[in-house]
Amino acid sequence: MDELLAYLMAATVQLSGLPALTERPPVTPMPYQKMLVEICADLKEESVRMLAQYDLCTHGQSVADKNCEALKPDPEPYAQCTSQTGLVAAYILEQRRIVYRDDLNLENDADNSFIVHEFVHALQDAQHGGKMFDTCAGVIAAEREAYSVQQRYLYFRGQMLRVGERLRMVGCEGLQ
Ligand SMILES: [Zn+2]
16 A cells, blocks of 8 residues: 555656655545545534634623624535535645545556545645645646646556546636
């Protein structure tokens, strides 16, 4: 496993041209639902923090006319995050680690190409200090690069799988 991950990281560095990392991020397999909980953890923290503020507002020594409703956390982002389908792997920015579905077979090049994709995000994170993911345009540029490296890896390994098709439809109109 360690040897395979070392190989995948070396391939990622070579195919992306991005600077290598001194330390490889941890790569952990997990069941799909557990993986979503991990990935969405920051949204949950956010809603827990907002709920604490809301409680303080409604039960605390706040002035009567204060608008506590505005502080009421929206459960939707977390619920949406944990109910998404079709995710294979993710680089968790806050934790600088990679999680992937435990039904992937990393001996298979089509499957392990998703680790290459996430390794690209780890390299981007190091190069841009996390700032690349701050805007919609930045996220799309990061995804475009990650898919293009993943695709080059797939060609290199003689795989027919095409990735990143959906990304072409995505734009940032009306977004930051
Ligand atoms: Zn990605």
